[in-house]
Amino acid sequence: MDALRKQLDVLMGANRNGDVTEVDRNYSDRDVCRLFLAGLCPHDLFQLTKMDLGPCPKVHSLQLRKDYEVAKVKGMHNFDRDLEELIERLIVECERKIQRALKRLEDEDAKAAIAISVSQVTQTPEVMELSKQIKEKLKEVDAFDLEGKTDSKIRALEALEELRTKRADKQAMLLLDAFNKDRASLPQPNQNPPQLAPVxxxxxxxxxxxxxxxxxxxxxxxxxxxxxxxxxxxxxxxxxxxxxxxxxxxxxxDSSKYTAVDVRxxxxxxxxxxxxxxxxxxxxxxRRLADHFGGKLHLGYMHIREKLAELQASSKALQL
Known part of the structure; x- marks a missing residue:
């Protein structure tokens, strides 16, 4: 029920029933989620995956986030470091998982551990442009939510899903092309076998x-x-x-359908x-690769990596 209530809050706002009052609440209250105010709560990222952290026990409010951003500009509060430390921990855990997986692959096939960099082969100008449009659409969703425009928010969410699907399909095709080249480097059967009976x-x-x-x-x-x-x-x-x-x-x-892939x-x-x-x-x-790129686990880690880069760039700018 808590998870369902959270999903309804995201879609229609916490005050969808008119029974939630936030007029006396301040963004600095202890029951307000500081990570959400800073731009990203991990409880929202991995719902219904093996990384699901459950619903956040603290309050998420776009109005309070807006109040916080105003105070942040004035130098009153800054929760970016709290969020940055949490994201760094999540990424360190993910990198350890990746290194363990690569080590196990390397033990079986040294070439497999260095064959493909998914992030490199799927970062084209077209994909980067789609990512930019997705970020802009996310801002629209938050704006419509803050203004209480539910219908506009739903339409923006539908457009957001279309953009994500388009990006996932594009990334899938790029990785498939890379995998095709990867397969071509695998041991091949004899290119000129003796003429035998049909297989x-x-x-x-x-x-x-x-x-x-x-x-x-x-x-x-x-x-x-x-x-x-x-x-x-x-x-x-x-x-x-x-x-x-x-x-x-x-x-x-049917020897015409017999291919090297069938052998391997x-x-x-x-x-x-x-x-x-x-x-x-x-x-x-x-299709399977597109499902991977559109999955919550991949999107979640992609989001936190982008957010970490954004926070680090902002921190460097303040130091200059």
Whole structure:
């Protein structure tokens, strides 16, 4: 109920029922979230993910944030350092997770640990422009919320989601291109094999078997995101075993569809996202990659990294 109430507060405002009064509340009160005032509360970032911190126990109010920003300009209060320290802790924990994942990959394949930098291959001018538009749209959402314009806020949220989807799709295609090049560098089968009889291709698995295979693949993905690479590999092997079991039933001949990928399908080459630490496979589809870039965990870590850079730049400007 607390989580649902928080979501309604974000959408319609804390005073949606007319029973919340903040006229006597001050931004410096102890029950007001200072991190929210400074621009980012971590409780809002990872809802419904394994990093979910639950609803924030303190008050979030855009009006109080506006009051705080006025006081900040006057030099009365500045909570940026509180937020910066928290973000630094979150990023340090994420970097440790990434380094552990890279170490495990390196133990199996030294090349895998340095093959792809997700942040580099997905930062093009077009993606950066979409990120800029997303930030501007977020400001619109806050402005409409502060003014009590619920309908305008909902429309802005819909536009925001469209921009995020467009960015995720673009990033997915960029990473897919990089993965294609990565795959090309993997060991290839003999380019000029002797002429043999056509290679038998199996029929597609029956619906029940396919469902079991999908469940195993989903389990492997979840385990991979948790850094449990051995368990993830085991789940992938179980999925492949189901495929082979189905392949023994009445194989058909279609040598035109036999590709190098089919030969290496059990070799699920994993790469680590250097933004959030999730495992990605070089065999992932563009849709699966788009789901990753649009997921709350990736977006959350992307947000805090951008916020940290913003806070550090602001701090340097004050020192000059």
């Amino acid at each position: 038998p291709m199996p029929n597609p698995p029956d619906p029940h078997t396919q469902e079991m295979i999908n469940q195993k693949l989903k389990k492997a993905e979840d385990l991979g995101e948790q850094g449990m690479i051995e368990e993830a590999q085991k789940a992938l092997e179980e999925a492949e075993a189901l495929k082979k079991m189905s392949a023994r039933q009445e194989p058909t001949l 399908i059990t070799d699920q080459k994993l790469r680590v996202c250097d933004i959030c630490g999730a495992f990605l496979s070089v065999y992932d589809s563009d």
